[in-house]
Amino acid sequence: MIQYIARRILLMIPTLFVISLISFAIIQLPPGDFLTSYVAQLRTQGESIDAAQIEALEEQYGLNQPIYVQYWKWISGILLRGDWGRSFEWGRPVGELIWDRIGLTMMISLLTILLSWAIAIPAGVYAATHQYSFADYLMSFISFFGLGTPSFLVALIALWVGLAVFGVNISGLYSERFINEPWSTAKVLDMLSRIWLPIVVLAIDNTASVIRTLRANLLDELSKPYVETARAKGVRETALIWKYPVRVALNPFFSTVGWTLAALVSGETLVSVVLSYQTSGPLLLRALTSQDMYLAGSFILLLSTLTVIGTLLSDILLAWVDPRIRLEG
Amino acid sequence: MIDTRPPLIEVEDLKTYFYLDEGVVRAVDGVSFTIRRGQTVGVVGESGCGKSITARSIMQIVRPPGRIVSGSIRLHREPTAADRPGDVVEITRMDPMSKEMRLIRGGEISMVFQEPMTSLSPVHTVGSQIIEAITLHQPVSREDARRLTIEIFSKVGMQQPARTIDRYPHQLSGGMRQRAMIAMALSCNPSLLIADEPTTALDVTTEAQILQLMRNLQKELGMAIMFITHNLGVVAQMTEIVFVMYMGRVVETATVDDLFYDPKHPYTRLLLRSIPKLGSKAAGTAPRLESIRGTVPHPYAIPKGCPFHPRCGDMIPGVCDVVDPPLVKIGDSQEVRCHLYTPANAPGSGEVIPLTTT
Ligand SMILES: Nc1ncnc2c1ncn2[C@@H]1O[C@H](COP(=O)(O)OP(=O)(O)OP(=O)(O)O)[C@@H](O)[C@H]1O
Ligand SMILES: [Mg+2]
Numbered sequence: 040m041i042q043y044i045a046r047r048i049l050l051m052i053p054t055l056f057v058i059s060l061i062s063f064a065i066i067q068l069p070p071g072d073f074l075t076s077y078v079a080q081l082r083t084q085g086e087s088i089d090a091a092q093i094e095a096l097e098e099q100y101g102l103n104q105p106i107y108v109q110y111w112k113w114i115s116g117i118l119l120r121g122d123w124g125r126s127f128e129w130g131r132p133v134g135e136l137i138w139d140r141i142g143l144t145m146m147i148s149l150l151t152i153l154l155s156w157a158i159a160i161p162a163g164v165y166a167a168t169h170q171y172s173f174a175d176y177l178m179s180f181i182s183f184f185g186l187g188t189p190s191f192l193v194a195l196i197a198l199w200v201g202l203a204v205f206g207v208n209i210s211g212l213y214s215e216r217f218i219n220e221p222w223s224t225a226k227v228l229d230m231l232s233r234i235w236l237p238i239v240v241l242a243i244d245n246t247a248s249v250i251r252t253l254r255a256n257l258l259d260e261l262s263k264p265y266v267e268t269a270r271a272k273g274v275r276e277t278a279l280i281w282k283y284p285v286r287v288a289l290n291p292f293f294s295t296v297g298w299t300l301a302a303l304v305s306g307e308t309l310v311s312v313v314l315s316y317q318t319s320g321p322l323l324l325r326a327l328t329s330q331d332m333y334l335a336g337s338f339i340l341l342l343s344t345l346t347v348i349g350t351l352l353s354d355i356l357l358a359w360v361d362p363r364i365r366l367e368g
Numbered sequence: 369m370i371d372t373r374p375p376l377i378e379v380e381d382l383k384t385y386f387y388l389d390e391g392v393v394r395a396v397d398g399v400s401f402t403i404r405r406g407q408t409v410g411v412v413g414e415s416g417c418g419k420s421i422t423a424r425s426i427m428q429i430v431r432p433p434g435r436i437v438s439g440s441i442r443l444h445r446e447p448t449a450a451d452r453p454g455d456v457v458e459i460t461r462m463d464p465m466s467k468e469m470r471l472i473r474g475g476e477i478s479m480v481f482q483e484p485m486t487s488l489s490p491v492h493t494v495g496s497q498i499i500e501a502i503t504l505h506q507p508v509s510r511e512d513a514r515r516l517t518i519e520i521f522s523k524v525g526m527q528q529p530a531r532t533i534d535r536y537p538h539q540l541s542g543g544m545r546q547r548a549m550i551a552m553a554l555s556c557n558p559s560l561l562i563a564d565e566p567t568t569a570l571d572v573t574t575e576a577q578i579l580q581l582m583r584n585l586q587k588e589l590g591m592a593i594m595f596i597t598h599n600l601g602v603v604a605q606m607t608e609i610v611f612v613m614y615m616g617r618v619v620e621t622a623t624v625d626d627l628f629y630d631p632k633h634p635y636t637r638l639l640l641r642s643i644p645k646l647g648s649k650a651a652g653t654a655p656r657l658e659s660i661r662g663t664v665p666h667p668y669a670i671p672k673g674c675p676f677h678p679r680c681g682d683m684i685p686g687v688c689d690v691v692d693p694p695l696v697k698i699g700d701s702q703e704v705r706c707h708l709y710t711p712a713n714a715p716g717s718g719e720v721i722p723l724t725t726t
Contacts, residue, residue, distance in 0.1 A: 271427055275470065286489075
């Protein structure tokens with residue numbers, strides 16, 4: 040097991056390296072170097088910047104040096120000093136901007152996964168064990184519907200219903216009075232009272248796809264001989280279903296938590312834009328449209344890294360639950 | 369010779385049908401037989417004749433769209449005192465999900481399946497799956513159950529029982545897995561062990577070992593065995609009495625000796641002729657392996673009269689294709705469902721009518 044994990048971690052290194060190259064390439068994409076645009080931006084705002092300052096910045100980012108030196112300066116800055124570069128649009132270090140939002144995004148995504156599993160696993164098991172029953176058909180219908188409707192549309196509808204029917208504005212992660220407040224218990228409670236909306240909206244898609252996959256997997260497993268063995272042994276039917284075939288049918292979900300997280304993060308972007316949430320997605324979108332490349336590159340680097348780590352965690356999880364993988368290791 | 373052992377399982381006119389959109393499959397269509405305490409019986413017949421479904425009916429584990437339609441399966445329990453007969457329970461009257469039925473499954477009647485590769489859960493250790501069986505049926509702690517499992521593992525010839533108990537199925541060979549299955553089936557001292565082609569998936573050497581093991585265990589533990597197989601060689605080695613099935617019915621019941629030396633039903637005779645004679649191949653005189661003419665009729669279209677008549681070389685026109693043959697008793701222990709042996713067609717005797725060779 041330890042060997043298996045060590046090997047997986049080693050395999051991660053080249054992946055992360057490639058990701059960092061891509062992120063760096065994105066930073067380099069806009070024509071001209073960012074310093075020129077930074078200076079230009081400052082000038083238009085009527086501020087002046089002296090030559091010594093410019094030189095210091097050039098030195099810091101290695102701008103006059105070959106591209107690989109620039110890359111090295113950037114990545115070693117991140118790895119050794121936690122220096123992610125500067126966001127020109129916000130005029131602040133990138134590091135200050137992203138952690139809060141990434142944290143929020145991750146929290147929403149994780150809660151979404153938990154919620155959708157809590158609904159989808161019992162529902163999928165019921166559908167598979169009551170194949171062709173009314174409830175089974177109903178669930179298939181709802182799943183198709185859930186998968187066919189884009190999340191942002193559901194978010195828009197929820198907003199409209201909130202305003203039109205209940206007369207409350209449910210957009211924004213906090214009530215207006217908390218927006219510029221520092222964190223406090225009241226603010227956290229206020230956030231929790233609103234955060235369920237994006238979670239529910241996002242969970243619809245994932246719930247629908249988990250129900251469908253679990254139902255198909257479980258139907259396969261239910262006809263396997265080991266289920267009959269358990270039945271012939273005298274195990275109670277419900278206990279038997281959950282202990283044997285469900286256990287096996289769930290394995291693929293553990294192995295895809297990583298991808299699910301990635302998909303959720305991208306889905307979350309749209310929903311958060313619609314609901315005007317201060318999470319990472321809208322920030323990334325804005326950074327990309329305004330060519331705030333250090334911010335954008337860092338985001339992409341960080342989110343991709345988290346996805347890779349998520350995949351690693353799900354692989355470890357799968358090895359832990361499935362002896363066939365663990366022991367072949 | 370009349371068998372005086374008390375009956376254990378009496379199956380009477382059992383019918384188990386599958387209700388499909390395309391029609392009704394009469395998988396088991398009026399099967400009757402008796403298995404006595406400690407008896408080893410063989411069940412033979414072509415693929416699809418209903419052997420496995422008969423076994424699953426006895427355990428009440430037939431899954432929808434199949435269900436037991438009618439008939440009775442009586443389980444005779446062992447007498448508790450010498451002067452009192454044991455309880456008789458009617459299995460077909462029980463709810464398959466009921467506690468009562470679950471205690472019979474795995475406790476009094478247990479089953480070994482054909483596929484040792486897939487018959488054990490891949491994500492649980494073999495030990496835990498047997499411990500589960502023991503704790504379900506016996507009032508023992510987990511530690512004791514574990515001890516019992518190791519004991520039964522050595523009994524079934526498992527290598528390194530104390531280590532194997534914590535192994536997963538994929539770490540064991542096919543033979544070892546089948547030993548684990550047998551250990552599981554025997555862990556609660558059943559009075560009947562149903563073995564549904566337990567060696568079909570194994571190689572010849574392993575098959576011989578497993579058969580030897582089952583014979584030894586039967587001698588030691590004394591349970592009855594219902595041995596389902598395609599292999600008449602296995603029948604000869606393992607069983608005392610044989611039920612030959614054709615299209616959901618028992619068409620002949622005979623002792624092993626009668627089956628091989630004095631088969632009655634034309635189907636049985638053809639079945640026997642389809643096995644190659646040992647040594648004939650080496651002598652270079654091997655007659656062509658005779659397989660039975662035609663194939664099993666479509667299960668939705670069971671022929672009128674005797675279901676075997678379209679393939680039978682001794683078909684009596686106007687009788688076999690019209691009238692359902694009755695069960696004819698021949699001697700003490702042989703029974704055959706065939707018109708050739710009814711008094712009307714074989715006047716004055718139970719003599720065998722000479723059969724035309726096909
Ligand atoms: N789940 C099912 N749905 C529909 N028909 C079934 C089902 N299971 C069995 N049958 C039918 O019941 C009949 C008897 O099946 P059974 O499995 O008892 O045959 P068998 O004698 O054990 O054959 P084999 O030697 O191949 O194991 C077959 O015609 C089969 O098509
Ligand atoms: Mg079978």
